Amino acid sequence: MGPNRRYVRYVAPVMAAALVLSLAACGSSTSGTGSSQSTLDQIISRGTIRVGTILSLPPFGMKDASGNPQGFDVDIANDIAQALSVKLEVVDTTAADRIPNLTTSKVDLIVADFTRTAERAKSISFTDPYIAAGYNLLVKKGSGINGVADLTGKTVAVPKGTTEDVAITAANPQAKIARFDTTAACILAVKQGQADAMVEDSNVLLYQAKLDPTLEVSKESVLPVEYNGFGLRRGDPDWQSWLNLFLFNEITSGRETQLYEKWFGQAPLFPLNPQY
Protein backbone atom coordinates (compact mmCIF):
# COMPACT_ATOMS: atom_id res chain seq x y z
CA MET A 1 0.00 0.00 0.00
CA GLY A 2 2.79 2.39 0.95
CA PRO A 3 5.08 1.80 -2.02
CA ASN A 4 2.12 1.94 -4.43
CA ARG A 5 1.02 5.35 -3.26
CA ARG A 6 4.60 6.68 -3.41
CA TYR A 7 4.94 5.34 -6.95
CA VAL A 8 1.67 6.88 -8.15
CA ARG A 9 2.46 10.21 -6.54
CA TYR A 10 6.07 10.77 -7.56
CA VAL A 11 7.50 8.27 -10.04
CA ALA A 12 4.62 7.84 -12.46
CA PRO A 13 4.21 11.56 -13.29
CA VAL A 14 7.95 11.92 -13.92
CA MET A 15 7.92 8.92 -16.25
CA ALA A 16 4.84 10.20 -18.04
CA ALA A 17 6.47 13.60 -18.52
CA ALA A 18 9.63 11.98 -19.85
CA LEU A 19 7.58 9.91 -22.28
CA VAL A 20 5.67 12.92 -23.56
CA LEU A 21 8.86 14.96 -23.93
CA SER A 22 10.63 12.22 -25.87
CA LEU A 23 7.66 11.82 -28.20
CA ALA A 24 7.62 15.58 -28.78
CA ALA A 25 11.34 15.53 -29.48
CA CYS A 26 10.90 12.70 -31.99
CA GLY A 27 8.17 14.60 -33.77
CA SER A 28 10.23 17.72 -34.26
CA SER A 29 13.54 16.00 -34.97
CA THR A 30 15.18 17.17 -38.16
CA SER A 31 17.24 14.02 -38.70
CA GLY A 32 15.29 13.29 -41.85
CA THR A 33 15.05 9.51 -41.93
CA GLY A 34 11.45 8.39 -41.58
CA SER A 35 10.22 11.98 -41.47
CA SER A 36 7.54 12.83 -44.04
CA GLN A 37 9.20 16.17 -44.84
CA SER A 38 10.53 16.50 -48.36
CA THR A 39 14.31 16.40 -48.74
CA LEU A 40 13.98 19.82 -50.36
CA ASP A 41 12.66 21.35 -47.13
CA GLN A 42 15.18 19.49 -45.00
CA ILE A 43 18.06 20.84 -47.08
CA ILE A 44 16.78 24.40 -46.91
CA SER A 45 16.23 24.28 -43.16
CA ARG A 46 19.60 22.60 -42.60
CA GLY A 47 21.42 25.09 -44.84
CA THR A 48 23.61 22.38 -46.41
CA ILE A 49 23.12 19.90 -49.23
CA ARG A 50 25.09 16.66 -49.16
CA VAL A 51 25.79 15.43 -52.68
CA GLY A 52 27.35 12.05 -53.39
CA THR A 53 29.89 12.17 -56.25
CA ILE A 54 32.47 9.73 -57.49
CA LEU A 55 35.78 11.53 -56.98
CA SER A 56 37.74 8.78 -58.76
CA LEU A 57 36.06 9.35 -62.13
CA PRO A 58 37.85 12.17 -63.92
CA PRO A 59 36.67 14.56 -65.22
CA PHE A 60 33.23 14.03 -63.65
CA GLY A 61 34.71 13.99 -60.17
CA MET A 62 38.29 14.17 -59.00
CA LYS A 63 40.49 15.89 -56.45
CA ASP A 64 42.71 18.85 -57.18
CA ALA A 65 46.26 19.28 -55.87
CA SER A 66 45.01 20.33 -52.42
CA GLY A 67 42.55 17.44 -52.22
CA ASN A 68 39.45 19.53 -52.89
CA PRO A 69 36.71 18.05 -55.08
CA GLN A 70 36.46 19.32 -58.63
CA GLY A 71 34.93 18.19 -61.89
CA PHE A 72 31.84 18.33 -64.08
CA ASP A 73 29.59 16.73 -61.46
CA VAL A 74 31.03 18.94 -58.72
CA ASP A 75 30.29 22.07 -60.77
CA ILE A 76 26.71 20.91 -61.35
CA ALA A 77 26.36 20.22 -57.62
CA ASN A 78 27.64 23.74 -56.93
CA ASP A 79 25.01 25.17 -59.26
CA ILE A 80 22.33 23.23 -57.37
CA ALA A 81 23.61 24.52 -54.02
CA GLN A 82 23.62 28.09 -55.33
CA ALA A 83 20.09 27.77 -56.71
CA LEU A 84 18.98 26.59 -53.24
CA SER A 85 21.13 29.19 -51.44
CA VAL A 86 22.72 26.52 -49.28
CA LYS A 87 26.25 25.26 -48.74
CA LEU A 88 27.53 22.28 -50.67
CA GLU A 89 29.05 19.25 -48.98
CA VAL A 90 30.55 16.76 -51.43
CA VAL A 91 30.58 13.15 -50.21
CA ASP A 92 32.99 10.86 -52.03
CA THR A 93 31.44 7.56 -53.09
CA THR A 94 32.14 4.63 -55.40
CA ALA A 95 29.88 3.42 -58.19
CA ALA A 96 28.70 0.47 -56.12
CA ASP A 97 27.98 2.62 -53.05
CA ARG A 98 25.77 5.21 -54.73
CA ILE A 99 22.48 3.53 -53.93
CA PRO A 100 23.38 2.42 -50.36
CA ASN A 101 24.56 5.97 -49.55
CA LEU A 102 21.25 7.31 -50.79
CA THR A 103 18.94 4.80 -49.12
CA THR A 104 20.71 5.18 -45.76
CA SER A 105 20.40 9.00 -45.99
CA LYS A 106 24.12 9.65 -45.97
CA VAL A 107 23.54 11.93 -48.96
CA ASP A 108 20.54 13.93 -50.19
CA LEU A 109 21.37 13.55 -53.88
CA ILE A 110 23.62 11.58 -56.19
CA VAL A 111 25.31 13.49 -58.99
CA ALA A 112 27.75 10.84 -60.18
CA ASP A 113 27.32 9.97 -63.87
CA PHE A 114 24.42 7.82 -62.73
CA THR A 115 22.68 5.90 -65.52
CA ARG A 116 18.89 5.61 -65.36
CA THR A 117 17.91 1.94 -65.46
CA ALA A 118 14.64 0.21 -64.65
CA GLU A 119 16.41 -2.10 -62.17
CA ARG A 120 17.85 0.81 -60.20
CA ALA A 121 14.56 2.71 -60.35
CA LYS A 122 13.05 -0.03 -58.18
CA SER A 123 15.15 1.18 -55.27
CA ILE A 124 15.58 4.91 -55.93
CA SER A 125 14.19 7.70 -58.13
CA PHE A 126 15.88 9.45 -61.04
CA THR A 127 15.50 12.94 -62.46
CA ASP A 128 15.50 13.76 -66.15
CA PRO A 129 18.84 13.27 -67.93
CA TYR A 130 21.67 15.74 -67.36
CA ILE A 131 24.19 14.08 -69.68
CA ALA A 132 24.13 11.30 -72.23
CA ALA A 133 26.91 8.82 -72.89
CA GLY A 134 27.87 6.07 -75.22
CA TYR A 135 30.23 3.34 -74.06
CA ASN A 136 33.54 2.70 -75.73
CA LEU A 137 36.58 0.60 -74.99
CA LEU A 138 39.83 2.06 -73.75
CA VAL A 139 42.75 0.04 -75.06
CA LYS A 140 46.49 0.38 -75.61
CA LYS A 141 47.35 1.89 -79.00
CA GLY A 142 47.76 -0.79 -81.63
CA SER A 143 46.01 -3.51 -79.65
CA GLY A 144 43.65 -4.24 -82.54
CA ILE A 145 40.59 -4.32 -80.33
CA ASN A 146 37.84 -2.31 -81.99
CA GLY A 147 34.63 -3.69 -80.61
CA VAL A 148 32.90 -6.18 -78.35
CA ALA A 149 33.58 -9.11 -80.71
CA ASP A 150 37.35 -8.58 -80.37
CA LEU A 151 37.12 -9.14 -76.62
CA THR A 152 36.79 -12.93 -76.89
CA GLY A 153 39.38 -14.49 -74.60
CA LYS A 154 40.68 -11.07 -73.57
CA THR A 155 40.50 -9.50 -70.12
CA VAL A 156 38.10 -6.56 -69.76
CA ALA A 157 38.23 -4.33 -66.71
CA VAL A 158 34.99 -2.74 -65.47
CA PRO A 159 34.14 -0.91 -62.27
CA LYS A 160 31.86 -2.82 -59.88
CA GLY A 161 28.24 -1.70 -59.75
CA THR A 162 28.08 0.07 -63.10
CA THR A 163 25.83 -0.52 -66.09
CA GLU A 164 28.83 -1.54 -68.20
CA ASP A 165 29.60 -4.29 -65.66
CA VAL A 166 26.26 -5.96 -66.35
CA ALA A 167 26.12 -5.15 -70.07
CA ILE A 168 29.58 -6.38 -71.07
CA THR A 169 28.99 -9.67 -69.29
CA ALA A 170 25.95 -10.15 -71.50
CA ALA A 171 27.47 -8.70 -74.69
CA ASN A 172 30.43 -11.09 -74.89
CA PRO A 173 30.27 -14.13 -72.60
CA GLN A 174 33.68 -15.27 -73.90
CA ALA A 175 35.44 -12.24 -72.48
CA LYS A 176 37.15 -12.48 -69.10
CA ILE A 177 35.69 -9.82 -66.84
CA ALA A 178 37.78 -8.24 -64.09
CA ARG A 179 35.69 -6.14 -61.69
CA PHE A 180 37.61 -3.38 -59.92
CA ASP A 181 36.37 -0.94 -57.29
CA THR A 182 37.10 2.27 -59.19
CA THR A 183 37.44 3.49 -62.77
CA ALA A 184 40.95 4.69 -61.94
CA ALA A 185 41.95 1.11 -61.05
CA CYS A 186 40.52 -0.13 -64.38
CA ILE A 187 42.52 2.44 -66.33
CA LEU A 188 45.68 1.54 -64.41
CA ALA A 189 45.09 -2.12 -65.21
CA VAL A 190 45.00 -1.33 -68.94
CA LYS A 191 48.07 0.92 -68.72
CA GLN A 192 50.07 -1.79 -66.94
CA GLY A 193 48.87 -4.52 -69.27
CA GLN A 194 46.93 -6.40 -66.59
CA ALA A 195 43.77 -5.94 -68.67
CA ASP A 196 43.43 -5.70 -72.45
CA ALA A 197 40.58 -3.21 -72.39
CA MET A 198 38.24 -1.35 -70.10
CA VAL A 199 34.71 -0.13 -70.69
CA GLU A 200 33.56 3.26 -69.54
CA ASP A 201 31.40 6.23 -70.37
CA SER A 202 32.65 7.70 -73.66
CA ASN A 203 32.87 11.15 -72.05
CA VAL A 204 35.35 9.82 -69.49
CA LEU A 205 37.39 7.97 -72.11
CA LEU A 206 37.73 11.12 -74.25
CA TYR A 207 39.41 12.78 -71.30
CA GLN A 208 41.65 9.80 -70.49
CA ALA A 209 42.88 9.31 -74.03
CA LYS A 210 43.93 12.97 -74.11
CA LEU A 211 45.96 12.52 -70.94
CA ASP A 212 47.82 9.38 -71.98
CA PRO A 213 49.05 9.02 -75.58
CA THR A 214 49.66 5.28 -75.18
CA LEU A 215 45.92 4.70 -74.87
CA GLU A 216 43.21 5.02 -77.48
CA VAL A 217 39.44 4.82 -77.54
CA SER A 218 37.74 2.24 -79.75
CA LYS A 219 35.63 3.64 -82.58
CA GLU A 220 32.69 1.31 -82.05
CA SER A 221 30.33 2.09 -79.24
CA VAL A 222 29.87 -1.17 -77.39
CA LEU A 223 26.60 -0.39 -75.68
CA PRO A 224 23.57 1.73 -76.59
CA VAL A 225 23.53 5.40 -75.58
CA GLU A 226 22.56 5.82 -71.96
CA TYR A 227 21.00 8.76 -70.23
CA ASN A 228 22.39 9.72 -66.87
CA GLY A 229 20.41 11.64 -64.27
CA PHE A 230 20.54 12.57 -60.63
CA GLY A 231 19.63 9.94 -58.06
CA LEU A 232 17.33 10.68 -55.13
CA ARG A 233 15.32 8.68 -52.62
CA ARG A 234 11.97 7.31 -53.66
CA GLY A 235 8.73 8.90 -52.56
CA ASP A 236 9.86 12.54 -52.78
CA PRO A 237 7.94 14.22 -55.61
CA ASP A 238 8.67 17.78 -54.42
CA TRP A 239 12.42 17.27 -54.50
CA GLN A 240 12.19 15.52 -57.85
CA SER A 241 10.15 18.27 -59.51
CA TRP A 242 12.48 20.98 -58.15
CA LEU A 243 15.48 19.11 -59.55
CA ASN A 244 13.79 18.62 -62.93
CA LEU A 245 13.03 22.34 -63.10
CA PHE A 246 16.64 23.11 -62.17
CA LEU A 247 17.85 20.77 -64.94
CA PHE A 248 15.54 22.30 -67.53
CA ASN A 249 16.96 25.76 -66.77
CA GLU A 250 20.53 24.48 -66.61
CA ILE A 251 20.32 22.86 -70.04
CA THR A 252 18.22 25.41 -71.95
CA SER A 253 20.30 28.33 -70.69
CA GLY A 254 23.40 26.72 -72.19
CA ARG A 255 25.12 26.35 -68.81
CA GLU A 256 25.34 22.54 -69.12
CA THR A 257 27.02 22.85 -72.54
CA GLN A 258 29.36 25.47 -71.12
CA LEU A 259 30.41 23.14 -68.28
CA TYR A 260 30.79 20.21 -70.68
CA GLU A 261 33.12 22.20 -72.92
CA LYS A 262 35.10 23.28 -69.86
CA TRP A 263 35.76 19.70 -68.69
CA PHE A 264 35.69 17.63 -71.88
CA GLY A 265 37.19 20.13 -74.29
CA GLN A 266 34.51 19.91 -76.98
CA ALA A 267 30.78 20.16 -77.60
CA PRO A 268 28.69 17.41 -75.97
CA LEU A 269 28.86 14.07 -77.80
CA PHE A 270 25.12 13.51 -77.37
CA PRO A 271 23.42 16.90 -76.94
CA LEU A 272 20.29 17.09 -74.79
CA ASN A 273 17.17 18.88 -75.93
CA PRO A 274 14.54 19.10 -73.22
CA GLN A 275 11.05 19.86 -74.41
CA TYR A 276 7.79 20.42 -72.61
Added chain:
Amino acid sequence: MLFDWSSVTRYLDLIEQGLFLTIQISVVAFSGAFALGLVGALARRSRLLPLRLIAATYVEVLRNTPCMLQIFVVYFALPSFGLKFDNVVAGEIALALNVGAYMTEVFRAGIQSISSGQIEAAASLGLSGTQIFRHVVFPQAIQNIYPPLINMVTITILGSSLLTAIAVPELLGSALVIQSRTFRTIEIFAVVTGIYFVLTFGTSTLMNLLGRRLFPARARL
Protein backbone atom coordinates in the same frame (compact mmCIF):
# COMPACT_ATOMS: atom_id res chain seq x y z
CA MET B 1 11.84 -4.35 -42.75
CA LEU B 2 11.39 -6.91 -45.50
CA PHE B 3 14.26 -9.22 -46.33
CA ASP B 4 14.54 -10.59 -49.83
CA TRP B 5 16.62 -13.76 -49.41
CA SER B 6 15.98 -14.75 -53.02
CA SER B 7 18.47 -12.04 -53.96
CA VAL B 8 21.12 -14.26 -52.34
CA THR B 9 19.84 -17.67 -53.46
CA ARG B 10 19.83 -16.49 -57.09
CA TYR B 11 23.58 -16.00 -56.91
CA LEU B 12 24.57 -19.09 -54.89
CA ASP B 13 26.90 -20.34 -57.62
CA LEU B 14 28.82 -17.03 -57.52
CA ILE B 15 29.17 -17.33 -53.74
CA GLU B 16 30.31 -20.94 -54.08
CA GLN B 17 32.97 -19.98 -56.63
CA GLY B 18 34.09 -17.17 -54.37
CA LEU B 19 34.37 -19.52 -51.40
CA PHE B 20 36.49 -22.06 -53.30
CA LEU B 21 38.76 -19.31 -54.56
CA THR B 22 39.15 -17.94 -51.03
CA ILE B 23 40.13 -21.40 -49.78
CA GLN B 24 42.54 -21.90 -52.67
CA ILE B 25 44.20 -18.50 -52.14
CA SER B 26 44.48 -19.07 -48.38
CA VAL B 27 46.11 -22.50 -48.79
CA VAL B 28 48.60 -21.32 -51.40
CA ALA B 29 49.41 -18.07 -49.61
CA PHE B 30 49.87 -19.70 -46.21
CA SER B 31 52.08 -22.46 -47.62
CA GLY B 32 54.24 -19.76 -49.16
CA ALA B 33 54.24 -17.79 -45.93
CA PHE B 34 55.25 -20.88 -43.94
CA ALA B 35 58.20 -21.56 -46.22
CA LEU B 36 59.22 -17.90 -46.26
CA GLY B 37 58.88 -17.72 -42.50
CA LEU B 38 61.14 -20.69 -41.92
CA VAL B 39 63.78 -19.50 -44.37
CA GLY B 40 63.54 -15.96 -43.04
CA ALA B 41 63.94 -17.03 -39.43
CA LEU B 42 67.01 -19.09 -40.24
CA ALA B 43 68.42 -16.22 -42.28
CA ARG B 44 67.87 -13.79 -39.44
CA ARG B 45 69.78 -16.08 -37.05
CA SER B 46 72.54 -16.79 -39.56
CA ARG B 47 76.18 -16.00 -38.89
CA LEU B 48 76.46 -14.21 -42.25
CA LEU B 49 75.72 -10.49 -42.02
CA PRO B 50 74.31 -10.03 -45.56
CA LEU B 51 71.73 -12.77 -44.92
CA ARG B 52 70.73 -11.19 -41.62
CA LEU B 53 70.38 -7.77 -43.26
CA ILE B 54 68.27 -9.03 -46.14
CA ALA B 55 65.96 -10.93 -43.80
CA ALA B 56 65.65 -8.02 -41.39
CA THR B 57 64.85 -5.58 -44.21
CA TYR B 58 62.23 -7.94 -45.62
CA VAL B 59 60.54 -8.35 -42.26
CA GLU B 60 60.56 -4.68 -41.30
CA VAL B 61 59.37 -3.38 -44.67
CA LEU B 62 56.53 -5.84 -44.99
CA ARG B 63 55.35 -5.54 -41.42
CA ASN B 64 55.33 -1.76 -41.43
CA THR B 65 53.40 -1.08 -44.63
CA PRO B 66 49.72 -1.78 -45.28
CA CYS B 67 48.90 -5.18 -46.78
CA MET B 68 46.59 -3.61 -49.35
CA LEU B 69 49.39 -1.32 -50.52
CA GLN B 70 51.63 -4.36 -50.97
CA ILE B 71 48.91 -6.04 -53.02
CA PHE B 72 48.65 -2.98 -55.28
CA VAL B 73 52.43 -2.84 -55.69
CA VAL B 74 52.66 -6.50 -56.73
CA TYR B 75 49.73 -6.23 -59.15
CA PHE B 76 49.94 -2.67 -60.53
CA ALA B 77 53.53 -1.54 -60.03
CA LEU B 78 55.64 -4.62 -60.77
CA PRO B 79 54.58 -4.81 -64.45
CA SER B 80 56.58 -1.60 -64.96
CA PHE B 81 59.63 -3.70 -64.03
CA GLY B 82 58.68 -6.53 -66.31
CA LEU B 83 57.05 -8.75 -63.66
CA LYS B 84 53.45 -9.26 -64.65
CA PHE B 85 51.23 -11.67 -62.72
CA ASP B 86 47.55 -12.34 -63.16
CA ASN B 87 45.41 -11.11 -60.33
CA VAL B 88 45.00 -14.37 -58.37
CA VAL B 89 48.73 -15.13 -58.52
CA ALA B 90 49.64 -11.55 -57.67
CA GLY B 91 47.31 -11.68 -54.69
CA GLU B 92 48.75 -14.99 -53.49
CA ILE B 93 52.29 -13.65 -53.81
CA ALA B 94 51.51 -10.44 -51.94
CA LEU B 95 49.64 -12.28 -49.19
CA ALA B 96 52.42 -14.89 -48.83
CA LEU B 97 55.05 -12.14 -48.60
CA ASN B 98 53.08 -10.23 -45.99
CA VAL B 99 52.16 -13.17 -43.76
CA GLY B 100 55.66 -14.60 -44.33
CA ALA B 101 57.15 -11.54 -42.63
CA TYR B 102 55.06 -12.18 -39.53
CA MET B 103 55.80 -15.91 -39.74
CA THR B 104 59.52 -15.12 -39.77
CA GLU B 105 59.22 -13.49 -36.38
CA VAL B 106 56.98 -16.27 -35.07
CA PHE B 107 59.47 -18.94 -36.16
CA ARG B 108 62.39 -16.93 -34.82
CA ALA B 109 60.74 -16.72 -31.41
CA GLY B 110 59.97 -20.43 -31.49
CA ILE B 111 63.49 -21.42 -32.43
CA GLN B 112 65.06 -19.06 -29.92
CA SER B 113 62.92 -20.48 -27.14
CA ILE B 114 64.51 -23.90 -27.43
CA SER B 115 66.94 -24.03 -24.54
CA SER B 116 70.60 -24.25 -25.45
CA GLY B 117 70.82 -27.27 -23.23
CA GLN B 118 68.93 -29.26 -25.84
CA ILE B 119 71.33 -28.22 -28.57
CA GLU B 120 74.41 -28.91 -26.48
CA ALA B 121 73.10 -32.33 -25.53
CA ALA B 122 72.37 -33.15 -29.14
CA ALA B 123 75.81 -31.94 -30.21
CA SER B 124 77.47 -34.03 -27.53
CA LEU B 125 75.64 -37.04 -28.96
CA GLY B 126 77.40 -36.41 -32.25
CA LEU B 127 74.51 -34.96 -34.27
CA SER B 128 75.41 -32.52 -37.05
CA GLY B 129 73.98 -29.01 -37.20
CA THR B 130 71.39 -29.96 -39.79
CA GLN B 131 70.38 -33.06 -37.88
CA ILE B 132 70.05 -31.06 -34.68
CA PHE B 133 67.73 -28.66 -36.42
CA ARG B 134 65.66 -31.31 -38.14
CA HIS B 135 65.24 -33.67 -35.22
CA VAL B 136 65.57 -31.57 -32.07
CA VAL B 137 64.97 -27.88 -32.65
CA PHE B 138 62.31 -27.84 -35.36
CA PRO B 139 59.80 -30.29 -33.83
CA GLN B 140 59.94 -28.50 -30.49
CA ALA B 141 59.77 -25.07 -32.12
CA ILE B 142 56.63 -26.05 -34.03
CA GLN B 143 55.04 -27.18 -30.80
CA ASN B 144 55.90 -23.85 -29.17
CA ILE B 145 54.55 -21.68 -31.94
CA TYR B 146 51.45 -23.69 -32.69
CA PRO B 147 48.88 -21.22 -31.26
CA PRO B 148 50.36 -18.16 -33.06
CA LEU B 149 50.57 -20.34 -36.17
CA ILE B 150 46.81 -20.93 -36.06
CA ASN B 151 46.41 -17.17 -35.64
CA MET B 152 48.41 -16.56 -38.81
CA VAL B 153 46.22 -19.02 -40.71
CA THR B 154 43.17 -17.03 -39.61
CA ILE B 155 44.84 -13.80 -40.70
CA THR B 156 45.59 -15.31 -44.10
CA ILE B 157 42.01 -16.44 -44.67
CA LEU B 158 40.58 -13.06 -43.68
CA GLY B 159 43.37 -11.20 -45.48
CA SER B 160 42.34 -12.87 -48.72
CA SER B 161 39.32 -10.55 -48.67
CA LEU B 162 41.65 -7.64 -49.48
CA LEU B 163 42.18 -9.16 -52.91
CA THR B 164 38.84 -7.80 -54.03
CA ALA B 165 40.70 -4.55 -54.73
CA ILE B 166 42.54 -6.22 -57.61
CA ALA B 167 39.40 -7.75 -59.07
CA VAL B 168 39.88 -11.26 -57.66
CA PRO B 169 36.39 -12.86 -57.52
CA GLU B 170 36.87 -14.36 -54.07
CA LEU B 171 34.15 -14.46 -51.42
CA LEU B 172 34.01 -10.78 -50.47
CA GLY B 173 34.43 -9.67 -54.08
CA SER B 174 31.53 -11.88 -55.13
CA ALA B 175 29.42 -10.47 -52.30
CA LEU B 176 30.13 -6.91 -53.45
CA VAL B 177 29.20 -7.77 -57.04
CA ILE B 178 25.93 -9.36 -55.91
CA GLN B 179 25.22 -6.37 -53.69
CA SER B 180 25.82 -3.99 -56.59
CA ARG B 181 23.36 -5.92 -58.77
CA THR B 182 20.55 -6.47 -56.29
CA PHE B 183 21.06 -3.46 -53.96
CA ARG B 184 20.24 -5.81 -51.06
CA THR B 185 23.00 -5.01 -48.60
CA ILE B 186 21.88 -6.68 -45.36
CA GLU B 187 20.97 -10.08 -46.82
CA ILE B 188 24.15 -10.64 -48.79
CA PHE B 189 26.48 -9.28 -46.10
CA ALA B 190 24.78 -11.40 -43.41
CA VAL B 191 25.23 -14.56 -45.47
CA VAL B 192 28.86 -13.84 -46.33
CA THR B 193 29.73 -12.86 -42.76
CA GLY B 194 28.33 -16.20 -41.66
CA ILE B 195 30.36 -18.08 -44.28
CA TYR B 196 33.59 -16.33 -43.30
CA PHE B 197 32.94 -17.07 -39.64
CA VAL B 198 32.26 -20.76 -40.22
CA LEU B 199 35.29 -21.06 -42.50
CA THR B 200 37.72 -19.32 -40.15
CA PHE B 201 36.40 -20.61 -36.84
CA GLY B 202 36.07 -24.11 -38.28
CA THR B 203 39.65 -24.05 -39.56
CA SER B 204 41.11 -22.83 -36.27
CA THR B 205 39.06 -25.36 -34.26
CA LEU B 206 40.20 -28.20 -36.51
CA MET B 207 43.80 -27.05 -36.19
CA ASN B 208 43.45 -26.96 -32.41
CA LEU B 209 42.16 -30.54 -32.37
CA LEU B 210 44.96 -31.55 -34.72
CA GLY B 211 47.43 -29.94 -32.37
CA ARG B 212 46.16 -32.00 -29.47
CA ARG B 213 46.70 -35.13 -31.55
CA LEU B 214 50.19 -34.15 -32.66
CA PHE B 215 51.46 -32.65 -29.43
CA PRO B 216 49.75 -34.58 -26.63
CA ALA B 217 52.07 -33.41 -23.85
CA ARG B 218 51.32 -29.75 -24.62
CA ALA B 219 47.59 -30.40 -24.57
CA ARG B 220 47.67 -31.63 -21.03
CA LEU B 221 49.31 -28.41 -19.83
